[in-house]
Amino acid sequence: MSTGTAVGPAPHPRTVVALTGVTKEYPGPVAALRGVDLTVEEGELLGIVGPSGSGKSTLLHIIGTLDRPTAGSVHIAGHEVAALSDRRLSALRAQHVGFVFQAFHLVPGVSARDNVAEGLLYSGLSRSVRRRRAADALARVGLADRLDHKPHQLSGGQKQRVAIARAVVGEPALLLADEPTGALDSASGAAVMELLRDLNREGATIAVITHDTEIAAQLPREVRIRDGQVVADVTHGTAATTGAAL
Amino acid sequence: MNGERGRGGGRGRGKLKAARLSPRDVAHVGSSGLRSRPMRVVLSALGIAIGIATMISVVGISASSQAQLLRELDKLGTNLLVASPGESMFAGEEVKLPEESVGMVGRIKGVQDVGATADLNATVRRTDKVDEDDTGGIAVKATTADLLRVLRGEVGSGSWLNAATGRYPSVVLGHVAAERLGITEPGRQVWLGDRYFTVVGILAPLPLAPEIERSALVGWEGAKRLLDFDGHPTSVYERSADAAVEDVRTVMAATVDPQNPQNVKVTDPSSALRAKAATEGAFSSLLLGLGGIALLVGGVGVANTMIISVLERRYEIGLRRSLGATRGQIRIQFVTESLMLSGLGGLAGVALGAAATGVYAQSGGLPWVVPLWAVGGGFGATLVIGTVAGLYPAVRASRLSPTLALHAA
Ligand SMILES: Nc1ncnc2c1ncn2[C@@H]1O[C@H](COP(=O)(O)OP(=O)(O)OP(=O)(O)O)[C@@H](O)[C@H]1O
């Protein structure tokens, strides 16, 4: 166990996420994050847990480069985020980061396959390649037989699996999920968590926000947050993971 | 890099370069918002459609009328000149053209046909019982046999004067004159001068010579014998080769009356028609202005729709940003959507305006003309409007924080 020591500006090549002293203040003033240090190595699966309003989503947004910190440094897939223009930051997200949201955010009236293919739209691949990879990604999440289903023809769990397929279709260095099971019943939720574990076994680096302490306890690594600070960073020894905590 | 991953990490830490969207992808993304709300598309494109349709039909209808006049002019020819006495220097003095002027004009180089008429001091009435002053505005004229050919006129019914009928009390009526006299077919008699004349023919309309349409025409020789005609023409009509028109015009007055060329007025009857064609071509700027206002209102409607569209689609925008869309790509998406919206309105407007012009032309027997410049200009205007209307919403969309867009839900 370790409360992430500062890693310095040149992270290890296998380090996917390196936050140093990250602070995020909103006008108010609200300090959503206060000096967070966090390192995630390639191949890790970690849960981020904490009470409501503790700063989990804010942390995920900063890791996902959707937001910039007020202070501190962020390295994602080896890139210093503060130094990047909007175009480069967008390219970073297109190439290296996949998001899964609690509310799925599928495009209504569009087939599962085209929803997943949308995940590659900004990657520069041709339409036919995008559609082929989308079919592969759907097969990977167990929905090979639902390619042409529209979102309204899918169950909640299936929708979230489509959203996960969309997030992983570009084979990102990092998969970020903000309460992916929050809108699902416990059975579907467990299936989604199992899927994330499968993807992690195949090599994906994944960070999941969850309210569910039981779910968090089953993950190889658990980062606990309270009032914008990391209060615990636990590695559950039994889990098979390459990039254990420092 | 770490070969065993074979995923994003492999592509990993190289250069970051935002990929371009292909034109097809831009069109696809730009139309996605429209496809999901067809009714809104129709309603917000309607304003632009009405504006463009108004402008196209205003321009189209005037162009069609103009084309009709020009076509008519083409048929009638622009190579006709008429010599007639001008204002006399001495008030009240009756000015006539010399007797030999018809023959002289015929000898001008380039002249193909010559005809003449002479105003006679006689009236024409339905019967001798009608009051002498009640002429109905009908003039009695003597005419040479060639007049009809010079005017490219046609006889509506009956026949034209010939050597035989021209000598006897026979008369040909212009169509207006016939109408005023209440005569619908040849064979009837009319009281002309001091005796009955037989109507042998009624002329078809003569757009180039409205004065003949209102005349009763008597043969040249017959008029001399029966109506004390002195043989002096009042108007000499000539038709020349197109290329010779200007040359003929310069010498015509001097040829007609070598002693007093200043007393001869030479006119070109087709110029009046040409002037009319020119004014038909000048469309009503008031209607055009109304179309412009409709277009402007349509543009505001599109801008409004786009702003609502951006508000409604905050999540989609956030999603696209999280998938790697740059600000520029979000802007392009919404400008494209706006362009498509107004472009659709423009297409519908062009079609509507062309159809309205077609209906008008059809009902008026006009050729159907929709000038290409108007179609191009109208469509170009919608594209400009689409860009302007979409720019502000697009910039707003691109400035939305990706996290704000995803927060609620
Ligand atoms: N855009 C914002 N403007 C101002 N304050 C904000 C904004 N976003 C978040 N906050 C504040 O920052 C703090 C952390 O918010 P955050 O959404 O990260 O919490 P969370 O841990 O994800 O909570 P939950 O479990 O309820 O989703 C909260 O106090 C919140 O009110």
Ligand SMILES: [Mg+2]
């Ligand atoms: Mg949250």
